[in-house]
Amino acid sequence: xxxxxxxxxxxxxxxxxxxxxxxxxxxxxxxxxxxxxxxxxxxxxxxxxxxxxxxxxxxxxxxxxxxxxxxxxxxxxxxxxxxxxxxxxxxxxxxxxxxxxxxxxxxxxxxxxxxxxxxxxxxxxxxxxxxxxxxxxxxxxxxxxxxxxxxxxxxxxxxxxxxxxxxxxxxxxxxxxxxxxxxxxxxxxxxxxxxxxxxxxxxxxxxxxxxxxxxxxxxxxxxxxxxxxxxxxxxxxxxxxxxxxxxxxxxxxxxxxxxxxxxxxxxxxxxxxxxxxxxxxxxxxxxxxxxxxxxxxxxxxxxxxxxxxxxxxxxxxxxxxxxx
Numbered sequence: 265x266x267x268x269x270x271x272x273x274x275x276x277x278x279x280x281x282x283x284x285x286x287x288x289x290x291x292x293x294x295x296x297x298x299x300x301x302x303x304x305x306x307x308x309x310x311x312x313x314x315x316x317x318x319x320x321x322x323x324x325x326x327x328x329x330x331x332x333x334x335x336x337x338x339x340x341x342x343x344x345x346x347x348x349x350x351x352x353x354x355x356x357x358x359x360x361x362x363x364x365x366x367x368x369x370x371x372x373x374x375x376x377x378x379x380x381x382x383x384x385x386x387x388x389x390x391x392x393x394x395x396x397x398x399x400x401x402x403x404x405x406x407x408x409x410x411x412x413x414x415x416x417x418x419x420x421x422x423x424x425x426x427x428x429x430x431x432x433x434x435x436x437x438x439x440x441x442x443x444x445x446x447x448x449x450x451x452x453x454x455x456x457x458x459x460x461x462x463x464x465x466x467x468x469x470x471x472x473x474x475x476x477x478x479x480x481x482x483x484x485x486x487x488x489x490x491x492x493x494x495x496x497x498x499x500x501x502x503x504x505x506x507x508x509x510x511x512x513x514x515x516x517x518x519x520x521x522x523x524x525x526x527x528x529x530x531x532x533x534x535x536x537x538x539x540x541x542x543x544x545x546x547x548x549x550x551x552x553x554x555x556x557x558x559x560x561x562x563x564x565x566x567x568x569x570x571x572x573x574x575x576x577x578x579x580x581x582x583x584x585x586x587x588x
Contacts, residue, residue: 268359269568272321274314277569277576280324287361290336294363297348300378302357303327304563304571304584305386305415306479306502311355312572315503318355323362324568325586326352329372329381330361339366347372351386353530358565360588367536370543376550380557383583386529387416388546388555391423393532394477394499396545398525403428405474408464408491410455410484411504413440415583418447418558420477426554432467434460434484436578443581447558461490472496472520482506494520501527558582 266287271279290296302325310316311324329349332342342348348369356362372381395401407424411417412433424431425448433449435441436456444452451467453460464473472493478484479502488498500508508526516522533539549555560582563571567586574580 266360267566268356268362269324269565270321271312271324274312274320277312277572279312280569280572282566282568285359287363290334290363292337293339293365293367294336295332295339295342295348295366295369296334296361297328297350297364297369298330298333298361299328299357299359299565299588300330301328301382302359302565302586303351303382303386304568304575304586306504306575307386309572309576310503315507323356323359325357325359326350326355327382327386328357328359329378329385331378333361336363336366342366342369342371347378349378349381349385351389351529358568358586360565370539373547373551376547379559379585379587380550382585383415383557383559384419384546384550384555385543387419387583388549389533389542390416390501390529391420391555392542392545392549393529394501394527395420395423395427397532398499398527399475399477399497401427401429401475404430406430406432406468407475407477408432408434408460408473408488409449409477410434410480410488411436412444412447412449412452413581414479415558415560415580416479416502417477418443418582419555421447421449422555423549424448426549432464432473440581455484455487460484460487464491468493475499477501480504481508485511489515489519489522492519492522495522496520497523497525499525499527559585561585562587564588 483505
């Protein structure tokens with residue numbers, strides 16, 4: 265008998281249940297993937313709390329890596345024994361084994377293990393599309409990265425430095441300052457102490473930054489507006505502090521004809537060609553050492569509720585993975 269984490273109602277971490285499941289044979293287009301590591305991401309919290317609705321009862325987790333144990337009819341490009349990873353969109357990566365659509369999988373290079381894949385695939389592909397396709401950051405640009413010591417933040421900072429940007433990062437605690445500097449931040453601001461927008465203007469000679477990468481949401485929206493340069497871009501990609509609501513277009517005019525996008529990873533990884541190119545770029549950045557899998561925490565999958573409390577409480581650094 266296999267096991268999976270499930271929730272039957274939305275709510276706090278306590279709604280997560282570690283239950284027995286009988287996993288059927290993979291159907292046409294599917295493979296059976298034995299989990300070696302699952303990734304913890306804020307999108308998992310959004311599913312659990314209902315910010316992103318899921319059909320209940322539901323599995324949880326979108327990111328995972330492991331070994332293919334069985335292949336359904338019609339599957340090409342994957343075989344039993346292959347190592348593969350996925351970032352969804354199907355939920356259910358918090359499981360010992362599960363069936364996954366082959367079209368949602370990426371075959372892992374030999375030198376990238378399952379823990380690394382679970383730590384960086386979703387976050388790294390998110391950074392890839394934000395930096396290189398949404399913002400098209402150029403060498404010499406100055407950018408702001410909120411939560412620079414977090415899972416996405418660390419990868420974003422390292423990626424941005426690798427392509428020649430100057431990075432201002434924010435962190436919530438003094439203890440995270442050195443981590444943000446270590447991954448490449450040129451300047452680190454304390455979001456709970458500094459007036460971030462004022463300091464950003466000081467650092468940039470009054471101009472502001474070309475791009476703001478904001479995964480925090482409600483609590484940082486006004487700061488992001490006030491930090492962006494004329495005709496700058498705000499990429500609001502997360503809701504860690506709650507969703508940004510009631511946005512007034514006039515505010516974009518008043519702060520310098522700003523651009524704003526609220527992107528979704530799956531809108532940038534639609535076609536097989538997009539998926540292959542994006543993942544190849546991520547693997548290239550890993551292999552050349554530009555970015556690293558910074559695994560700050562490891563939990564057993566059955567302790568996922570504890571892991572959720574940690575990430576919601578701002579008590580994690582880097583990536584968090586769950587192990588069967």
